[in-house]
Amino acid sequence: MSHMFGLKFRIEALYFTNFRKSTSTSLINSYNIPPFTTIRGMISNALGLKRDDLRVQDWIKIGIKPQNNINRSTEMTKVLKLKGTGKQYQKTFPSAPIFKEFLVNPIYDVYVAGEQEIIANVYAALKNPKRPLYIGASDELVDLTVFEPLKIEKKQFNEAYGVLDGIHEDCIIEKIPYKFVQTGRNFSLEYKTISIPKKGKICEEMILFDFEGEGVALV
Numbered sequence: 226m227s228h229m230f231g232l233k234f235r236i237e238a239l240y241f242t243n244f245r246k247s248t249s250t251s252l253i254n255s256y257n258i259p260p261f262t263t264i265r266g267m268i269s270n271a272l273g274l275k276r277d278d279l280r281v282q283d284w285i286k287i288g289i290k291p292q293n294n295i296n297r298s299t300e301m302t303k304v305l306k307l308k309g310t311g312k313q314y315q316k317t318f319p320s321a322p323i324f325k326e327f328l329v330n331p332i333y334d335v336y337v338a339g340e341q342e343i344i345a346n347v348y349a350a351l352k353n354p355k356r357p358l359y360i361g362a363s364d365e366l367v368d369l370t371v372f373e374p375l376k377i378e379k380k381q382f383n384e385a386y387g388v389l390d391g392i393h394e395d396c397i398i399e400k401i402p403y404k405f406v407q408t409g410r411n412f413s414l415e416y417k418t419i420s421i422p423k424k425g426k427i428c429e430e431m432i433l434f435d436f437e438g439e440g441v442a443l444v
Contacts, residue, residue: 237370
């Protein structure tokens with residue numbers, strides 16, 4: 226790929242949201258940031274792709290930067306469970322309430338990069354989505370601010386903002402869903418370990434993608 230093009234957009238959850246950790250059971254915990262699968266799912270939704278259409282995974286790389294200190298709240302809730310064969314479902318309710326963790330009005334800057342045509346299509350879709358956009362649960366709508374696409378290149382930076390691949394000092398370390406892997410009719414999740422700077426940035430020299438002066442790590 227001779228040139229890469231990038232696009233930045235800001236996601237603001239209007240009230241609260243939860244990026245559920247799939248391993249949590251008695252307590253519904255939340256990741257600090259939207260998983261990469263969540264971002265790609267929102268873009269796929271904007272493009273009007275079908276549910277199992279995973280092509281966005283191959284089209285773009287993603288960078289994420291939290292824009293505010295994330296406040297958390299825990300409430301008691303009941304979770305509606307569906308049991309069935311895939312064609313027919315029976316609604317069942319849990320016998321007892323459980324605690325659910327919420328992120329209160331989180332804001333994230335998201336950076337995506339890929340070929341020029343792909344980025345142009347994503348930009349148009351986010352400006353005029355085919356379906357309503359949400360992150361977390363389907364009733365947790367978001368407000369988007371979409372910036373103009375631009376050509377990007379790698380440069381050396383002394384400070385890194387946002388999420389970094391791997392393990393770094395003075396960061397929150399999380400293992401989050403990265404992409405879906407399809408084998409026949411079955412899907413599995415591939416996870417990636419990432420670092421979220423506790424102070425919003427890491428003062429360390431590294432090669433990053435230049436988004437109009439912002440050094441961004443794309444994963």
